[in-house]
Amino acid sequence: MSTRLRLGVNIDHVATVRNARGGEHPDPVRAAEIAAKAGADGITAHLREDRRHITDKDIERLTRAIALPLNFEMAATEEMVGIALKHRPHAACIVPEKRQERTTEGGLDADGHRETLAPIVKTLGDAGIRVSLFIEPTPSQVEAAIALGAPVVEFHTGRYAHRTGAARADELRRITDMVALAAKNGIEPHAGHGLTYDNVAPVAAIPQIAELNIGHFLIGEAIFVGLEEAVRRMRAAMDVAR
Numbered sequence: 001m002s003t004r005l006r007l008g009v010n011i012d013h014v015a016t017v018r019n020a021r022g023g024e025h026p027d028p029v030r031a032a033e034i035a036a037k038a039g040a041d042g043i044t045a046h047l048r049e050d051r052r053h054i055t056d057k058d059i060e061r062l063t064r065a066i067a068l069p070l071n072f073e074m075a076a077t078e079e080m081v082g083i084a085l086k087h088r089p090h091a092a093c094i095v096p097e098k099r100q101e102r103t104t105e106g107g108l109d110a111d112g113h114r115e116t117l118a119p120i121v122k123t124l125g126d127a128g129i130r131v132s133l134f135i136e137p138t139p140s141q142v143e144a145a146i147a148l149g150a151p152v153v154e155f156h157t158g159r160y161a162h163r164t165g166a167a168r169a170d171e172l173r174r175i176t177d178m179v180a181l182a183a184k185n186g187i188e189p190h191a192g193h194g195l196t197y198d199n200v201a202p203v204a205a206i207p208q209i210a211e212l213n214i215g216h217f218l219i220g221e222a223i224f225v226g227l228e229e230a231v232r233r234m235r236a237a238m239d240v241a242r
């Protein structure tokens with residue numbers, strides 16, 4: 001079975017550039033509108049504890065202004081659960097968060113934090129928010145997601161993206177196997193992190209994957225070709241692979 005592959009555009013780094021100077025420019029909401037026009041199926045934004053890029057006001061504006069579904073990336077904290085319940089985004093992707101990291105450097109240890117995650121998954125789910133767990137492609141993490149009743153998992157493709165040769169092929173195999181395991185158990189598999197025009201095709205070709213979330217590369221490419229063109233090219237690369 002091959003589902004249509006959706007593209008979620010992560011706009012965090014539009015806010016990173018804005019925050020470098022303060023003020024309002026460039027505006028992540030405008031970026032979301034352009035991404036929508038270029039063929040994105042969803043917008044992803046991560047409200048970090050330290051608000052280093054996306055701010056509370058951005059989340060409020062995004063939920064009000066954009067027509068596309070919002071995937072709200074959040075740490076498993078009381079504060080973030082409260083914000084999710086206030087804005088009721090289409091989806092909430094629970095990610096690990098370390099203050100010192102430059103980006104989300106690894107997957108969530110869903111297996112090691114089942115007790116903390118269980119009430120969060122339930123509370124968000126009861127509020128009609130589609131919960132996703134951002135995990136490494138390992139059996140124990142998929143089993144934890146099944147036990148927690150998460151409807152979606154997003155597999156962290158960082159290791160795949162940063163490796164080369166046989167090591168990358170191994171990681172792709174691991175992702176492929178875990179995508180199949182998740183799908184077999186009724187979980188919708190997504191993937192993301194570190195994806196570019198050059199490495200997206202093998203991941204996009206995994207038939208059960210329903211969505212890719214891509215940010216840093218697209219926002220960087222937008223400097224050279226514009227955001228609309230960058231998103232269009234990524235959409236095309238995904239479609240060719242699928």
Ligand code: PXP
Nearest residue numbers: 104134192193194213214215216
């Ligand atoms: N998915 C999740 C859960 C993420 O945390 C990130 C990075 O913020 C991405 C996807 C996108 O990764 P990248 O910016 O490397 O494309």
